[in-house]
Amino acid sequence: MSSEATQVPAVDVSHLSAGYNGQAALDDVTFTVEKGCLAGLVGPNGSGKSTLIKVIMGLMKPWSGAVKVSGASVKAGAASIGYAPQSELVDWSFPVTVEDVVLMGRYGKIGLVRRPGREDRDIALRSLERVNLAQFRRRRVGELSGGQQRRVLIARALAQEADLILLDEPLAGLDAAAQHDLLRLLEDLRKEDRTLFVATHDLSCVASDFDHAVLLNKRVVAFGRPKDVFTADLLAEAFQRHLLVLPGGDRTLVGP
Amino acid sequence: MTEIIDTLREPWTFEFMQRALIVAVIIGVVSAVVGSFMILKGMAFIGDALPHASFGGVAVAFVIGANLQLGAAVAAILVAFAIGFIGKRGVVRYDTAIGIMFIAGFALGILIISREEGYVVDLFSFVFGNVLSVSWTDVWITAGLGAFVLTIVALFYKELLFTAYDPSMAAASGIPVNAAQYGLLFLIAITVVIALQVMGIVLVLAMLVAPAATAQLLTRRLPAMMGLGAVFGIASAVIGLYAAWYADVSASASIVLTATAMFVLAFLFSPSTGLLRQTQWAQETPVEVPDS
Numbered sequence: 273m274s275s276e277a278t279q280v281p282a283v284d285v286s287h288l289s290a291g292y293n294g295q296a297a298l299d300d301v302t303f304t305v306e307k308g309c310l311a312g313l314v315g316p317n318g319s320g321k322s323t324l325i326k327v328i329m330g331l332m333k334p335w336s337g338a339v340k341v342s343g344a345s346v347k348a349g350a351a352s353i354g355y356a357p358q359s360e361l362v363d364w365s366f367p368v369t370v371e372d373v374v375l376m377g378r379y380g381k382i383g384l385v386r387r388p389g390r391e392d393r394d395i396a397l398r399s400l401e402r403v404n405l406a407q408f409r410r411r412r413v414g415e416l417s418g419g420q421q422r423r424v425l426i427a428r429a430l431a432q433e434a435d436l437i438l439l440d441e442p443l444a445g446l447d448a449a450a451q452h453d454l455l456r457l458l459e460d461l462r463k464e465d466r467t468l469f470v471a472t473h474d475l476s477c478v479a480s481d482f483d484h485a486v487l488l489n490k491r492v493v494a495f496g497r498p499k500d501v502f503t504a505d506l507l508a509e510a511f512q513r514h515l516l517v518l519p520g521g522d523r524t525l526v527g528p
Numbered sequence: 529m530t531e532i533i534d535t536l537r538e539p540w541t542f543e544f545m546q547r548a549l550i551v552a553v554i555i556g557v558v559s560a561v562v563g564s565f566m567i568l569k570g571m572a573f574i575g576d577a578l579p580h581a582s583f584g585g586v587a588v589a590f591v592i593g594a595n596l597q598l599g600a601a602v603a604a605i606l607v608a609f610a611i612g613f614i615g616k617r618g619v620v621r622y623d624t625a626i627g628i629m630f631i632a633g634f635a636l637g638i639l640i641i642s643r644e645e646g647y648v649v650d651l652f653s654f655v656f657g658n659v660l661s662v663s664w665t666d667v668w669i670t671a672g673l674g675a676f677v678l679t680i681v682a683l684f685y686k687e688l689l690f691t692a693y694d695p696s697m698a699a700a701s702g703i704p705v706n707a708a709q710y711g712l713l714f715l716i717a718i719t720v721v722i723a724l725q726v727m728g729i730v731l732v733l734a735m736l737v738a739p740a741a742t743a744q745l746l747t748r749r750l751p752a753m754m755g756l757g758a759v760f761g762i763a764s765a766v767i768g769l770y771a772a773w774y775a776d777v778s779a780s781a782s783i784v785l786t787a788t789a790m791f792v793l794a795f796l797f798s799p800s801t802g803l804l805r806q807t808q809w810a811q812e813t814p815v816e817v818p819d820s
Contacts, residue, residue: 369748
């Protein structure tokens with residue numbers, strides 16, 4: 273990898289402020305996420321994680337500040353960013369198959385009126401193979417388990433062929449085994465030179481397994497290596513309460 | 529044998545029954561396709577609101593001497609867009625916006641009619657529907673509008689599907705989500721107008737909801753749901769018209785009740801979601817009670 277390529281960050285947010293109806297949800301937010309890393313976005317409820325994701329995706333206009341993805345400004349609909357939404361926001365009872373959902377990742381590139389072609393179907397199938405769900409492609413999405421459904425959403429993000437993928441709470445509500453499998457998948461995807469930016473409440477997981485962390489509470493409390501971010505002082509500042517940080521071997525536990 | 533064939537053929541030897549059949553079949557197909565999107569988005573209430581609200585437009589058209597169906601169309605489209613606009617502002621919930629708009633439109637209709645002298649037959653046929661009085665002009669208008677709705681759905685299926693399934697992701701992918709959402713409201717309004725004169729204000733909703741909901745119980749994908757829904761819509765039209773002919777009852781009511789009967793059957797006997805099957809399953813796998 274050339275040194276020049278590593279200099280342009282995957283996500284570069286500077287002095288970003290945004291909110292709803294005059295209420296600020298993000299205040300002067302500045303941080304960068306390097307290319308090819310697995311980065312965690314952590315903070316308490318209402319800290320602006322979802323708002324930040326919306327702004328990065330171009331779904332919401334910031335009041336001020338700038339977002340650059342791979343050095344370029346984001347336009348809504350550029351389809352240059354992969355996205356896996358919170359599972360609760362997805363209608364799992366909708367009559368679509370696994371393959372239908374993943375194919376939607378191609379829709380933005382196809383253009384109005386036109387139908388997905390053979391190449392789009394190939395890409396969708398490869399994305400499904402990548403998350404080990406190819407054999408379920410004709411199933412209705414609602415019939416899959418919670419962990420499999422998360423992987424469908426990740427496959428859809430992969431089908432967008434984006435270098436940056438945003439994931440909103442992909443680990444929430446999964447049992448330990450499914451969480452572990454999903455984390456392995458995220459680590460594998462990172463090795464393929466994709467950047468994954470994951471909003472999560474699982475602090476221990478970010479502290480132990482991620483390369484990078486952004487600690488958010490309306491403003492950025494800290495960002496950088498997890499070992500520098502997950503200190504008792506910084507966590508107390510972000511969460512407004514004392515959290516224990518227990519380093520032990522290759523795992524770090526963070527909790528109340 | 530010939531007796532059965534004669535029995536089956538008899539109603540269609542009359543031209544007004546042929547017209548009724550054509551129109552009812554078109555309504556069955558278009559309603560199932562548009563109704564599928566509508567029930568998946570939990571918008572069934574809109575299917576009730578637009579026919580009621582369009583009554584105001586019908587009354588206005590009646591007073592100024594304009595075409596009644598055109599009046600219904602203008603009112604339905606205006607109210608559909610108003611519902612979309614108010615709902616999008618996010619200040620009040622969608623169903624609140626709908627509740628306010630549709631009663632206002634209906635009340636306007638009643639207000640205007642109360643000023644008219646005597647019994648206004650034309651207007652009341654909109655309330656109860658009249659399948660048996662459609663003219664060839666009505667048939668052509670229905671066919672034209674129906675073809676228009678189906679063409680739009682076919683052309684923009686990908687956009688409508690993505691927007692219905694996951695609007696924020698669709699917006700991020702560059703799908704014109706606003707246009708798709710208003711477009712769907714527009715298609716529902718057109719479908720309501722097609723069905724209005726035949727089914728009547730109160731019964732339009734049933735054609736939008738029942739065949740699509742029946743198909744939903746039996747299918748796994750949206751295109752199949754629309755296709756099977758259309759089959760149920762056609763079957764309701766045919767069976768309902770036979771019932772109307774031989775039992776001498778209201779055609780629109782018997783079409784709706786046929787569609788409802790199909791839903792009840794699917795609800796009870798669907799291989800995947802049927803009530804009976806689920807009860808059976810519950811009986812076959814008794815819960816193990818641990819020894820205390």
